[in-house]
Amino acid sequence: MKFTILRLLTHSELGMFHEYRRQGKERAKQRAINFDWDVVDTVFPSAEDQDTIAINCRRFEDEHTVAEVASWLKRQHRNWRFEGDCPTSPYYSFVDPGVLFAMTVDASTTPATASWVAIPADHPARAAILGHGESARLGKSAMIALYGDEGQHCQAVLSEHFPQLFKEEETVPVTSRQEYDSNRNDDDAAPDPLGLFKILARAGHSLPSAIADLVDNSLSHGAREIYITFPNPNASGRWMCIRDDGTGMTPSGLRDAMKIGHQRDYDDGDLGKFGYGLKGAAWSQADRLTVVSKAPGGEVTTLTWDKGHLAKTRRWVLLSDPVASEHASSVEIGDSGTSVLLTQMRPAMEPIKGKTDTPYAQELAAIKSHLELVFHRYLEGKARGREKVVIRLNDEILRANNPMGHPLTKEYDQHRIELPDSTSDKAPALYVRAYVTPNEAEFDEYIKALPPLEQRVERERHTLNGRSNDAQGLYFYRLDRLIKWGGWEDLFAKDEHTKLIRVAIDFDRLADEQLQVDISKQLVRLPFAIIKPLGDLIKIPRAAARLRYNKKGRSVPPLAGGANTATGVTPSTPVSSGPIVTGTHVVPVAKKDRALIRLVSSGDKPWQRKTGFKGEEVEVTPLMPTLVTLVQLIEKDAEAKAALSEFLRVLEAAGVPDKLTGKV
Template sequence: MQFTHNPPDASALMSSARSFGNYDLSSAIADLLDNSIKARSTHIDILCVRRHGEAEVRILDNGHGMSAAELHQAMRPASTNPTTERAPDDLGRFGWGMKSASLSQCRRLTVVSHNGEIHTGAVWDLDDLADWKMGVLEPDEIKAVMNPRLKLESGTEIIWTRCDRLSEDGAIEGRGFNDMVAHAKSQLAMTFHRYLTGEEGIRKLSICFNGDNLKAADPFLRNHEATQSLPREVLQLRGYPIDVQAFVLPHYSKLTSADHERLGGEEGFVRNQGFYIYRQHRLIMHGTWFRLVRHGELSQLVRIAVNIPNSLDEVWKITLDKADAQLPSGLRARLKDIVDGLRGKSGKVFQSRGARIRPGSGTTPVWSKYVRNGEIRYYINREHPLLADLLEAKDEQLASAVGAAIGIIEESFPVLSIGDDVHAKGAVINQGAIDREAFVERLDAVLPSLLHRADGKLATLTTLLKTTEPWASHGLVVKEHLKSKGWWQDA
């Protein structure tokens, strides 16, 4: 056999590199932030602006920077072999991130760096790549493009120009651009929340994005008193520790609407339940159960943090864009046990919300319980303002039909099957309103009737809601909603 030199075509290979991984703006920036973290940065400035009808992105860190030789090596596609062992705090793996993430969004990548001694700069331009020709910037060219901060401090600045992918489908026009930036901010605030907080053992990082300091977005809301944190468990895989901790988020009635919206995200709580996989404390994926349970089978409030070290990248099959992984078979059974142990737990958050009857609690209940001669009977409270209004309706036929309907619901109350579910099957009964939207929708539907009951006075309506179930038990949600309508009036 003879051998012949057969390298890839530069332009074709780099154009395909644009599609390595499934980057969007936030995951592409995240790949660069990984490099900045590895370079020991403590502050990163991200600028994403519109210039002459095109987006331009700049990411400036204050890490240790690179020498000319290091930058030359770093610019090379596949700059490191993925099988090379990495330092424990290295978030890299493939030797591609800086190039593939950048070129997934732009056609021209400029990198300038200051290592405390020299300034250096290099360029890859997708439209001018013949025979792997990389641009090396002259000192005056470096000065012209770099952020003045790099004159004195060490650090690296990544500049994306001709951002065709960010300008696609007219995204650069009007609201599209602002929405894209807002989405990237909220994603990064979650992806790096442990770094933004500076959790134990992690160097604290601040990130400023278009002038806003990102605030850590903790998907488990650990600071909230109603969040249930289960004990941490450390599982072993091939001699490396995998840190696992489950959380049950607070019931929606205990969340402010801002927290509720943030935690539910764009896809809602059910889509966001599941495992949150961190690699070196950086979130790489979330909202999956790895087919250990079906989505929606467990409470939507369950989330499990799993932190993996970079030494297990191959076992987890981490993808080039650091946005996907596969559960190693050696962990399936143990994680399944942890998930199964959670079945009852999250149910309880709902259960305590159902309609517990607390005689003399000072609120008007929906249901009442009477005990006579050792026999118990449950009644629907006809004094409840909602029902009272219907029962006193001018239309007598309607009023008596409502009365009859209430009687029928009471008589067919499924006592036996409830008893059977709880005692024989040990089931958790989840009868409360499941989500905030449904609860608020129903509140809106009955507000006219309640306002009528309150003689049209907002202060009386406010008191009525504070003292009548189910609204009294959902005080925070009711107050926020009425305030947003300008209907809340403290007496």
């Protein structure tokens, strides 16, 4: 396990250099460089149970001399310090705050071996490293650790400028580019295996999203039970297995599934798309992918893609070696099914900051919450045409987290919007349903009988383990699988006062092309033609969400016929550009509130809502005499004025003032 570690040193850390002290710059008495706990836990997984980690280091004594010094990392409360070496050489007279500390470390040996250098602010190597995207996370973290190829650029820069300390090494014999070119047939235009591996490995997956993509494959093969094994790397190294009881694959079927971009006929309910998911998701996390599969009544087949073998041969050659004994029990399947085994997994690069859990515990929690949300309809047994699915993570059965499923959530009717300009026989469509979730007071009241720990868990599940303001917006479901959520896709801006609204948008494979579902099935784009119809559908639920946020809302039951007798207004109408919109909405009515409604002598609309020094107020003009009379009758009734204000707000959302202009 080889890492590149980067840190911009601070004033307090430079006391480890004698020359800094001799120059009278030191104030603190620290004699060590700080190592962030998450970096140490990533580089040295066994550090969880240790207080000291030995490292044999190489570094410059002067410009031409390399010294080897036995050093160590020592636990200091939550973080660690790099100790045991305080260079005395005048060579380090250049050190000042902001000097770049760069270390390459091989953590696979005991003691670990490392080389480090302090790079001055004006050195071209510092500019080359900090000017590259590999250093991006230094903007968020004081120290970062780059694993293997993640730090390829940094390693090349260090080797170029400090060859005495850093040598470019290959971990396995690699066929050179020239050798690869000379050996291939002139008509052979196949992609370079190693190059394509590296491209696909950077396709934008996090560990939770990669696992979700692998679960997609299990569901596409009819799995009803899925077992995810992800043991603590402190005990057994970093590996993972996703095993299912689906239909499995024949030997030829598995070989096809291991091909990059293999095209097949997808069923209507198949979650696959590009023939990429299995390989891309696995390679984004591991250098070795092994798949064991068995179709009913067939034989067990095992095939492996190995990055080291691709680098050595530069040929698309699958391995059929048996699974190593330490993983054999995890890949065992019954009458049929598939096991996907990831080994030589790369460590997590971005641990969650500000939490006391170990990186492994954080990863488990992130995987759990992601799968419980993304596959909640499958876990609930509500995915169309599918039996209820059970997913286990290290023997724990996952519990569906339906973002619209809270008992106090108010549900609106579903609407169908046809996507325009379709060339298929069956028009692709979006099915849109809005939900208004409980406000904080209602939610707190609902969970108050639970113990404090369970209250916290329920609150985190309700906010999707983030800020509730970020949970508002659109939730895109592709074949009942949640692929993107939160935010408004430029329909509206995020608003604290509308954070209670969540809108489910369902679609199937027919809409993939027009929504431009990306290769990782995590992104969609809304066609311009449906943005306004979709926005119009959501306006009234947004107004209801605003009311409920203010703890003033109660819902009026909708009646048949597309209109609500509380208002006499049809909430939405068909749009001529293609969308078909039907159904009714729940319209909120306000409780008692301080509302300013006043009569004015002129205006180009029956009423206008404005914000002034006294706050929000509604100005009613003579254009609608009946409204003027109503305002006069309720002049001293604050509750009636509040109800009228919110009634008018609903009409505003439906565009009624503009429609009435000149027609009253």
